[in-house]
Amino acid sequence: MESHIGVSRKIENEGERQRLRRIVEEFNQKNEGVIVRTAGVGKSRAELQADLEFLRSLWQKIRQKAEGLKGPALVQKDLDLVFRLFRDLFTRDVARLVVDSPPEYERCLEFTESLFPDLRSLLYLYTEDEPIFKSFGIEKEIEKALRPKVWLKSGGYIVVEETEALVSIDVNTGRYVGKHDFEETVFRTNLEAAREIARQVRLRDLGGIIIIDFIDMARQEHRDKVVIELKEVLKPDRSPTNVSLLSDLGLVEMTRKRVKQGLIRSISQACPACGGTGAVRALPSIAHQILREVEWQLYRRKPPQVRIRAHPDVTAWLKAEEAEVIEALQQQYGGEISLAAEESWPPAKYQLQEG
Structure with a gap:
């Protein structure tokens, strides 16, 4: 078997392809084949070497296990x-x-x-009574990652909104207005936001197109420094970014x-x-829709009674704000209108029953 080095065709940048090939050539052994996947884009020499050493060690374990097994048998999963x-x-x-x-x-x-004997000292067994996620503050971090607003230490904040088409990230100064130079305040806020955005992108595992709306800066040098930062x-991000x-x-x-799916979609x-829209119809709008349908039924079908079943907030609104309208409909069409509160129903759900 001859030595072989391949680079994924999905890595289109020729400079990056040559860089990866040169690095792997330094470590590639006789009769060994190596293919660099897209995950290798931007990785350092040390990272690529560590990955290759891991694979070699794993391959040796597979071979040793296979030699001691009698088929059919599972060798590796x-x-x-x-x-x-x-x-x-x-x-x-x-x-x-x-x-x-x-x-x-x-x-x-x-x-x-x-495989990694020199890293043995980094392993610790957790034996405390408090759950490990709570002890290390991971539960709080998960809760924060589900919120759109992320506060910065300076008092500014960013807002992360995910849609089907893209992710938008808006930067705001918030409480941070600075003392003297507003341009310098904006620049410092944008720099801090850039660092937090990189963290949030990895933490939330955001992917696809990401649009970042930094606060407007007048000086070109400040703009350049923010992009460089x-x-x-x-x-350090393992996923390729541009x-x-x-x-x-x-x-x-x-x-x-x-x-893969981002953090929010995977755990929520x-x-x-609201069906994921983040908004539900206002009570007055729901009440007016109900009354339009009630009037249509009284006019077309002329039932002796129409019973409105709806969420308690809706029935309470109808009693308090639309009592005169309900009375007018009863007088005009001769039918009785009654209300029944349904505790378990969502606000937008309602039902009209003719009696």
Whole structure:
């Protein structure tokens, strides 16, 4: 078998293709084939070397296991979540890996000692009484990640809105107005926002087209520095990103490879009341629609009674605000109109029953 190095055709930048090929050539061994996937775009020499060493170690374990098995037998299956963390995230840049399950901790120890013995000291078994997510503040971070508004330390904030077509991120000064130079205030806010945007993009796993509306800056040097800062803080991102120049309107268009569903879509569902739109019809609008239908029934069908079944807030509104209209309809068409509150119904649901 001859040595082979391949680079994914999806990596179109020729300069990047040559860079990746040169790096892999340094590590490629005799009779070894290597294919660099799109996930390798922008990765450093150390990252690529660590990934290759991991694969070599895994291949040796597979071979050893296969030699001791009698077919048919399972030789290898895809790694579970714990081991995927080791493969993709557990490096010397990690301060520590904390595990709250003794059996999983033992598996981690075994895996580390066989593949990454120098990282053994970074493993810790969590034994406290408080749940691990609560102890490390992860539950609060998850709750924050579900909110559109993210506050900055300076007092400014960003607003993240996801739609089917794109993600919009708006930057605002908020409470931060500075002391003297407003242009400098805007610049500092945008710099801080750029850093937080990079964090939120990774945390929420945002993908596709992302439009960032920075606060308008008058000086070109400030615009350039904000874009440079954004590109710099996005470099550690494992998903490939591309950032455009800052327009005269203060807009930056960037793209990020969408690998899977974002955080919000993966851990939440559409609101049953509004269907995911974030808004429901106002009570007066619902009440007026009900009364239009009641009038139509009284006029066309002439029933002796029409019973309105609806949410308590709707029936309360009809009693308090539309009593004269209801009385006028009863007088005009001769039918009785009654109200029945349904506690379990959403506000927009109602039903008319003829009696």
